[in-house]
Amino acid sequence: MEQIIQVKDLSFEYRNREDQPDLLALDGVNLEIAQGSFVAVLGHNGSGKSTLAKHINAILLPTQGQVRVAGMDTREEDKLFDIREKAGMVFQNPDNQIVATVVEEDVAFAPENLGLPSQEIRRRVDAALRAVGMENFKRSAPHMLSGGQKQRVAIAGVLAMEPQVLVLDEPTAMLDPGGRAEVMNTIRRLNREKGITVLLITHHMDEAAQADRVVVMEDGHVVGDGPPRKIFAQVDKMHRTGLGVPQTVEVLEELNRKGCSLPIDALTVEECAQRLMAFLED
Amino acid sequence: MLKDITLGQYFPVESPVHHLDARTKLILSFAFIIVLFLAHGFWAYVLCAAGVIGVTLLSHIRFRMLLKSLKPIAFLAVFTALLNMLYTPGQILWEFWIFHITREGLETAVYMVVRIMLLVASTSLLTYTTSPVALTDAIENLFRPLSRIHLPVHEFAMMMTIALRFIPTLIEETEKIMNAQKARGADFESGNLLKRAKALVPVLVPLFVSAFRRADELSVAMECRLYRGGSGRTRLKELKMGKNDGAAYAVTCVFFACVFVLTRMLP
């Protein structure tokens, strides 16, 4: 499989900040992301996960090391817009990334900047709005939408560039459970049906559990990397980082602590119920 | 709630007026305002009023909405009318203490009020039938020649779009902050002017902090969506003049001619 994102020995230091000491936010991070995969980067605030995300489309440039997106080095200035077109970025606060007063005008913003003819812009806008299920709201005013709907519009605005990678920096942090579910379903569908590579930055373990692969970050380092089933089975380690594990894992672990021996890698309610049922019937 | 008030009050319905090019509407509205000030005499104003009513009917805007737009200027209209009525010299109709109302005064007053009302009604029609985005585009397009002499026309239009986008957000935010400070005992309603102005500090500081944070995040988001200024940018909806626009110009020219004739013949 082709590695669409390659991060090599990446270090980043925030320097020359007013009244604040220099801060090594990333320290020797290595990461490769395969085309078409769904990767969650899980960590606390200050773990470096957002700093990493900002490197993928050259908002930040490495202090040391290298980041390549579709083979392009992010430090090459003349590749800047190509990189950003390949790797679209969605941010935490939907309000602060919507530019226009009408939904479809906002989604059109990036293709307009690309200088595409208006029929092509129309095609992309309609396709992007359909992909996030917001086609019935194309003439609405963004400020009248719910948080989840706004965030879907923001995702459509990025999809209209037809990127290969979607980087989402805590896209659900400001949403209610309904909005979170809307956004997560949209992301999963885009990954499965459109084959878009997804890099989801989050501190919600239940969101990370939906990915193919979870990268755990702490203090600027990658401290865990693997399929969610393996990552969340390391209960002690996950508790130590303060990120926790799903209750489905926790209950099995609790039983094992009381002398049972159950396999603990249950990520869904169904899996957990089946494990418990098998234990009871045994 | 404040956020329910849509700014610019655009009513997106299907009508021939809505479908006109925004530049056409902008130019014709502007021309109408000039004509309003050149027109004179009873019949000329009747015709102008008939014009506004006609366009309203064509655009499927309810008259109630038009009357609503006149409400805020009612005070101004009455005030101008009173001034004109009381201070225009001429044939005295009615006298009381130091006040006297003249025939000429009454006439000017009525014309003044009609003129102000028609002016506001016509600009309201423009914003009712044209989306803020289209209006901004039209302004950018019409003023484009000015960018040759290095006036930042595109940047200005972009600023206007963003301002329109964020006004409801910031109004909502102001409400939230005011409530939060009220919950800590802030008092915005009592005291003299100075005290009230001071009471606004706990609202304005967080509001500015938030506006700057938003601006910061928005600029990064815009860059990530490949924004690099106005050059090379295309639009989803290119402004296009059609047959209807030609018809609109023609009809309006005839209309203006009629107003002009009436002003001359039946003053």
Place this chain on the structure above:
Amino acid sequence: MEEILRAQGLTYVYSPGTPFEKTAVDNVNLSVNKGEFLALIGHTGSGKSTLIQHFNALLKPTRGQVFLHGRDIWESKEVTRKARFQVGLVFQYPEHQLFEETIEADVSFGPRNMGLEPEEVRRRVVESLAACGMGEDMLQKSPFDLSGGQKRRVALAGVLAMEPEVLVLDEPAAGLDPRGRDDIFRFITEYHEKHGTTVIFVTHSMEDAARLASRIVVMRDSHVFMDGTPPEIFSRAGELLEAGLDVPQITRVFLKLREMGAPVREGVYTVEQAAQEILRCKKEGISC
């Protein structure tokens, strides 16, 4: 148990007489006892945020009354003003209300508005900051230099400094990471235990409600939908799910188990309960 706060026939209508008219709270009756730790749950738009703004007289009911210690808080201007301080309201993302140059000045805003003596103000500032895990060395720092989680704690201290008898919080952990979330809830529960303050907190998280609250009120479509202790509420997990509300993941596991025919009991909502229940069933032997 002594009643401290009561809403009676409370109704609130936004923008009455306009096309935007909306009844946000509809004939709500709710009595809160002294020292309770109450979670208020519901969808966005279910009326919970509107409801809590009535508790400290930020909103005036369209119909109905709010009583604090048995007195209608709209009885007179003085009573209304007093209610503002007796019921401390912490809004969502309270860090967005910080405005002073120093933490001390910001936290003292509330007490100063109460007209307290400078020494008393100072004492309260220091104590409430301590309750939120901040030492005196922080007093002269600018609140704008802090991290997100710290800012929120300063904002919380700003309300605690008014020493309210009822503390109302609108989603105190919104947007925080797990560590920040644990911190803020730890400070709130510790404060509750130390001062016996009545706490009402709005949350979207059933896990938080299950873990912390002594009583849960669920709102739905402007009405009170359920009201009871956590075991009572979660024994109706099926109804909650039908209403489109969430329940803790472990409760869903147990619903599934019952569906599969396991003789586990209803109303399990913590991991510890779940493990014990499974072991009990195992010991008694399963009979499917």
